[in-house]
Amino acid sequence: MKQLEFERRHSAFWDSMESSLQLSSALEPELLSNFPKDYRRLCQHLAMAKSRRYAAGLITRLNGLVQQGYEALYGQSLNNRASIVEFLIYGFPASLRANATFLWIAAIVFVLPYAAIMIACMVNDQMIYSVIDAGNVRMVESMYDPDLGKLGRERQSDSDIQMFGFYIYNNIGIAFKCFATGIFLGVGSLFVLAFNGLHIGAVSGHLTALGYTETFYPFVIGHGSFELTAIVFSGAAGLMLGFSILAPGAHTRTRALQNAAKDAIKIMYGVFVMLLIAAFIEAFWSSSSTLPNAVKYVVGACLWVFVYYYCFFFAPNRVATYRSQDAA
Amino acid sequence: MKLDTVALVETPEGTDLHADLAGLVPRTLAYAIDLLIRVGIMCALGFLMLFLGEVGMGLYLIVFFVLEWWYPVLFEVYRGGQTLGKKVFNIKVVNEDLTPVALGPSLTRNLLRGADIFPLFYATGCISILMTERFQRLGDLAAGTIVVYCETELYDRTTIEQVEAVTPVHTMSEDQQIAFINFALNKGRMSNDRQQEIAEIVRPRMPLNTSNASDYVRGVGKWLLGAR
Numbered sequence: 294m295k296q297l298e299f300e301r302r303h304s305a306f307w308d309s310m311e312s313s314l315q316l317s318s319a320l321e322p323e324l325l326s327n328f329p330k331d332y333r334r335l336c337q338h339l340a341m342a343k344s345r346r347y348a349a350g351l352i353t354r355l356n357g358l359v360q361q362g363y364e365a366l367y368g369q370s371l372n373n374r375a376s377i378v379e380f381l382i383y384g385f386p387a388s389l390r391a392n393a394t395f396l397w398i399a400a401i402v403f404v405l406p407y408a409a410i411m412i413a414c415m416v417n418d419q420m421i422y423s424v425i426d427a428g429n430v431r432m433v434e435s436m437y438d439p440d441l442g443k444l445g446r447e448r449q450s451d452s453d454i455q456m457f458g459f460y461i462y463n464n465i466g467i468a469f470k471c472f473a474t475g476i477f478l479g480v481g482s483l484f485v486l487a488f489n490g491l492h493i494g495a496v497s498g499h500l501t502a503l504g505y506t507e508t509f510y511p512f513v514i515g516h517g518s519f520e521l522t523a524i525v526f527s528g529a530a531g532l533m534l535g536f537s538i539l540a541p542g543a544h545t546r547t548r549a550l551q552n553a554a555k556d557a558i559k560i561m562y563g564v565f566v567m568l569l570i571a572a573f574i575e576a577f578w579s580s581s582s583t584l585p586n587a588v589k590y591v592v593g594a595c596l597w598v599f600v601y602y603y604c605f606f607f608a609p610n611r612v613a614t615y616r617s618q619d620a621a
Numbered sequence: 622m623k624l625d626t627v628a629l630v631e632t633p634e635g636t637d638l639h640a641d642l643a644g645l646v647p648r649t650l651a652y653a654i655d656l657l658i659r660v661g662i663m664c665a666l667g668f669l670m671l672f673l674g675e676v677g678m679g680l681y682l683i684v685f686f687v688l689e690w691w692y693p694v695l696f697e698v699y700r701g702g703q704t705l706g707k708k709v710f711n712i713k714v715v716n717e718d719l720t721p722v723a724l725g726p727s728l729t730r731n732l733l734r735g736a737d738i739f740p741l742f743y744a745t746g747c748i749s750i751l752m753t754e755r756f757q758r759l760g761d762l763a764a765g766t767i768v769v770y771c772e773t774e775l776y777d778r779t780t781i782e783q784v785e786a787v788t789p790v791h792t793m794s795e796d797q798q799i800a801f802i803n804f805a806l807n808k809g810r811m812s813n814d815r816q817q818e819i820a821e822i823v824r825p826r827m828p829l830n831t832s833n834a835s836d837y838v839r840g841v842g843k844w845l846l847g848a849r
Binding site: 294295296297298332333336337339340343346348349350353356357359360363364367452454455456457458459461462465466469470472473474475476477481534547550551553554555557558559561562 | 632633634635636637638639640675676678679680681682683685686689690719720721725728729732733734735736739759762763764765772795799802803805806807845846847848
C-alpha cells in the first residue's frame with residue numbers, strides 16, 4: 294500500500310486518538326473501554342509504517358501517538374495525597390528497618406570517631422586543635438561560655454530566622470552530599486560520617502572539659518535527636534548505593550544500583566523531613582535562653598525516645614505490611 | 622560498544638518506541654542556562670534582602686537551598702521533565718521506558734548531582750555521559766532516567782500539495798525512493814536555494830526540459846507516495 298493511501302484510510306482514526314489522548318486525564322469511561330483496543334491498532338500502524346519504510350515524518354507522528362498512549366495505559370499516575378501521608382508515616386520506617394545493616398555500619402562509623410575524639414579532647418585540652426583550627430575553637434568557646442553573661446546563641450527572633458535558614462542550607466546540604474557521594478563505592482558517605490563525627494565529638498569533648506556543660510548540652514539535646522540521627526541515615530542510604538555497585542548479586546551493576554536507589558531515596562525523603570524539624574527546633578527552641586535547662590533536658594530526652602521509637606519500634610505489623618504491599 | 626543516539630523501548634504490544642538521546646553539549650548548555658537563571662534570582666534577591674537584615678539573610682539561605690536542590694526536581698516533575706534551560710534546547714528528562722519522571726527518580730537524579738559534580742565542574746558526570754551507551758550521568762544511572770529530544774519532526778504535507786505528481790523516468794532502488802520521498806515531505810528549515818542545490822544533484826537523470834529541479838524531485842516523491 295502506498296503511503297498516501299495508508300494515510301487516507303487511517304488519518305481520521307489518528308486524529309481521534311490524538312484528541313482523546315490530549316485530554317487523557319478526563320477519558321470518558323466508554324471511551325476508556327475501547328482504549329486498549331485502539332492503542333493496539335495504533336501500535337500495529339506504527340509497525341506497518343516502519344516495515345514499509347514510510348516517510349520519517351509519518352513514523353514520527355505515529356511514534357509520538359503510541360508513546361502518549363503507552364504513557365496513558367502503563368504510566369504510573371502521580372500518587373495522591375493520602376498515600377504520601379501514609380508513606381511518611383509507614384514507608385520511611387519500613388525502608389529503615391529493611392536496611393538495618395547499613396544503619397548499623399553508618400552509626401558505628403559516626404559514633405566511634407565521635408566517642409574516641411571526645412574522650413581524647415577531655416583528657417588533653419590541646420587535642421581539639423588537631424581537628425579544628427584555632428579561630429573556630431575560639432568562636433565555639435565564646436558561643437557557650439557561661440561567664441559571658443548571656444548564652445552565645447541567645448538571639449532576637451530576627452536572628453532565629455537567620456539561623457533557621459543557615460541550618461536548612463548547611464545541614465540538609467551536608468546530608469544530601471553524604472548520600473550522593475556514597476555512589477563512589479560508599480567511600481564518600483564513610484568520609485562525611487567520620488568527618489562529622491570527629492568534628493562534633495571534638496567540640497563536645499572540649500566544651501565538656503572546659504566545664505561549659507550547662508550551656509552546651511541543653512542547647513544540643515533538643516535537635517540532636519533529629520539532626521545526628523538523620524545524618525547517620527543519609528550515610529546509610531549512601532552506603533546502600535555504594536554496596537549495590539560493589540556486590541550487585543544476581544543483577545547487572547546498573548540494575549542493582551537502581552534497585553538500591555529506589556529504597557535509599559525513601560530514606561532520603563525522611564531525612565529531609567527530619568532535618569527540617571531539626572532546623573526548626575535548633576533555631577527556635579534550643580537557642581531560647583528563657584526556658585529553664587530542666588525543661589530542655591526533659592523535652593530533649595523525650596524527642597530522642599520519640600525518634601528511635603518511631604523509626605524502629607512503632608507499629609511493627611503495619612510497617613511490615615506496608616513494605617510488602619509496596620514491593621508488590 | 623554500539624554507538625547510536627537512538628533509545629529504543631519495546632512495548633508489550635511488540636512495537637519499538639524510539640527517542641533521540643541528548644548528548645553532552647546540549648545538556649551542558651541547558652545546565653548553563655539554568656545556572657544563569659538561578660544566579661540571577663539569587664543576585665536580585667540578595668539585593669532585596671539587604672534591606673531586611675538578619676531575617677533577609679535567613680530567607681536568602683532558604684531560597685538558595687530550594688534553588689540548589691529542588692529547582693530541577695520541581696520542574697522535572699511538574700513541567701514535563703523540562704527545566705527552563707532544557708526547554709530552550711528542546712530536551713527533557715524521561716524514565717528509561719520513555720514515560721514521564723515522577724518524584725522518586727527525579728529526586729534521585731538531582732540529589733546525585735552531589736556525586737556528579739565531584740570533584741569540580743561536573744567532571745564525573747561528564748565522563749559518565751561520554752562513556753555510557755545512553756549518555757547517562759551517575760544520577761541518571763541510579764534513577765533509571767535518560768535525557769531525550771522532544772519530538773519536533775512535524776509532518777508537513779503542505780509541501781507536496783503545491784506540486785504535481787511526476788512519473789519518474791528511471792527505475793529506482795528502495796533507498797533512492799525513500800530519499801525522494803523524504804525530500805518531498807521534509808522542507809525543514811532549508812532555504813529555497815539550498816533545496817534547489819540538493820535537487821540539482823539528480824539533474825542528470827531528469828527529463829531535459831525540467832525547469833525547477835526541487836519541484837521535480839518533490840513531484841516524483843509525491844508520485845512514489847501514491848499520488849497520481
